[in-house]
Amino acid sequence: AVGPNGKLKDASEIVWYNDADDDQPIPSSSTIKSPLHPFFAGATPPAAVIAGARRSTRAPRPSMRILDPDNVASSS
Secondary structure (H helix, E strand, C coil): CECCCCCECCHHHCCCCCCCCCCCCCCCCCCCCCCCCHHHHCCCCCCEEECCEEECCCCCCCCHHHHCCCCCCCCC
16 A cells, blocks of 8 residues: 555555455454453563462462472372
8 A cells, every 4th residue: 555655554554454345444453442361462461469469470380399200199
């Protein structure tokens, strides 16, 4: 898409259609207000508040006791 000055338009200035035969353009991202989970946005999620205290949402690392293949639990 070329602008009136002969230069390429920015993607935000282009009217997008799903199909060339469509009458209605695709709504721009500025008009769509869908909440995006922080995981997909690449942001760190906020700390969870549990019983008035903040707790990290980072997944804990398994202890060496669990990772040790020689540490087998007995079946009895």
